[in-house]
Amino acid sequence: MMEIRQLIIVGVVLSLLIGVTAVFFASGDPxxxxxxxxxxxxxxxxxxxxxxxxxxxxxxxxxxxYEAPMPDYTLGEDAGKPGEVLAVVAGIVIALIGVFAVAKAATAGKA
Amino acid sequence: MHIPDAFIPIGQAIVYWVVALIFIALALRWARTDLNEDKIPLVAVLAAGIFALQAFNLPIAMGTSGHLVGGALCAIVLGSPYAAVFILTLVLIIQGFIFGDGGITVMGANIINMGVISGFVGFYSYQGLKGAIGSPYAAAGIAAWLACVIAALAASVELFIAGTFPLVPGLIAMGTYHAAIGIIEGAITGIALYLIMTVRPDILEMPTEAVSS
Known part of the structure; x- marks a missing residue:
């Protein structure tokens, strides 16, 4: 059975692969x-x-x-695809760490 | 399905925020009682995965694209509709504030649609269908499809009340597009459940009280 640590590594790698693939292959349709x-x-x-x-x-x-710092998952038009990759990777890392931190805080002090 | 700020007047948007805050409080209570050292990393990875999958718009024909919402998946994997509210709220906050995907004033409505409705419909449909169908993966897929379609119909009613969409054309279009997008939702939810069941079946059956005590 896969250890929790392995599961997390596989999950994060899979998320990064999906996110980066999305930059190049996501549909532009509304x-x-x-x-x-x-x-x-x-x-x-x-x-x-x-x-x-x-x-x-x-x-x-x-x-x-409201002006978002990375509008539409980009770092602006000048940054192009590398900027989009950075934006989506940043989002994945922020989601991972942010949700971990809030979950930790929510359970802090639990008996 | 992310509603932008321009689509709902501020007075109505506040009402959705108030309702959303009630569910967020209940989701925090769920987190406090149900989460433990083993589940917290899983919740974080699910959030990262849902963020990545939501960035991946897949073509669904009809000049339209769609992506996973993930509320049903969170609720089914973690065994509570409040898990969906917890994870989707945080993902929507990140998307809204950092990436401009989904509005700020209307975030309450987006949390209700994609966290609350998608989580509750997904979770309870799965519970009901699991025994009737026999396959948990097929049950999860159908539950996720229902969660996507019903959340979309709820959004179109909210946008009718807002005066943005006409009622019947809005329901027809939102229903049609999300009936197709829901197939993506159902397939990814069924596959993800299968993968998690294969590598860690105990996570899904984990009796929380026994683990946390």
């Missing part, structure tokens, strides 16, 4: 929610292709704006 937004705006038929320059968020009326 997701289900964005496709629905394009559909209800009349920019896309239900089963047809999505427009190249469609703006899914045009339908929104919100006023809140």
């Amino acid at each position: 997701d289900g929610l964005e496709s629905t937004a394009l559909f209800v705006q009349g920019e896309k038929t239900l089963t047809g292709e999505s427009p190249e320059d469609g703006d899914a968020e045009a339908i929104g009326a919100g006023t809140f704006e």
Whole structure:
């Protein structure tokens, strides 16, 4: 039976492989929610292709704006694919350490 | 399925945050009572894996792509819908604040859809289907498909209340796309459960009280 330590190493390596593969092979098509937004705006038929320059968020009326440090899993357009790899690896590491830390904190002092 | 800030007015977004915070408090209570030294690393690895898989948009035809949500997977592997709330909340916080994927004001709604609804539907459908179907992997796959579709339909109702999507076209489109995306959700959930069962079957059957005492 695989030790917990081995399981973690396999899990982390697998996550990094999936994340880095995603940078090069993920689909550029809008997701289900964005496709629905394009559909209800009349920019896309239900089963047809999505427009190249469609703006899914045009339908929104919100006023809140937030600038994320690594928008859309990139380090900006200039950084290109290496920047995207760094961004997704950073996200995986932050998820791993962040969730570990919160779980530790949540169980701290448990009898 | 990540709702952006522009899609829900702030007043409604606050209501979703209040509901989400109740479930987050319950998820923290679950973590305190159910997590132990063996499970904490597994929870962290699951979160890393879900983050990676959520970054991987797979084409599903109809000009659309989709990725795993992972709520059902977390709930089934860790034996509680609150595990999904715990992990998905943290993943959504990282995605929203660092990568701009999913809004900040609407994060409560995203936590409700992808953590609470996907976790509860996934967990209880799996419990019900496991005995009826006989295969835990097939049961997990179907439960995960249901979790994806029902969470998407809930999102479309929220966006109707927000005045962003019309009700029927929104339900039809969200339902259609996520019925297809749910196949990815179901397949990955079934395969992941099989892999974990193969290498560490004890994790899934671990009687928490016995281990933690």
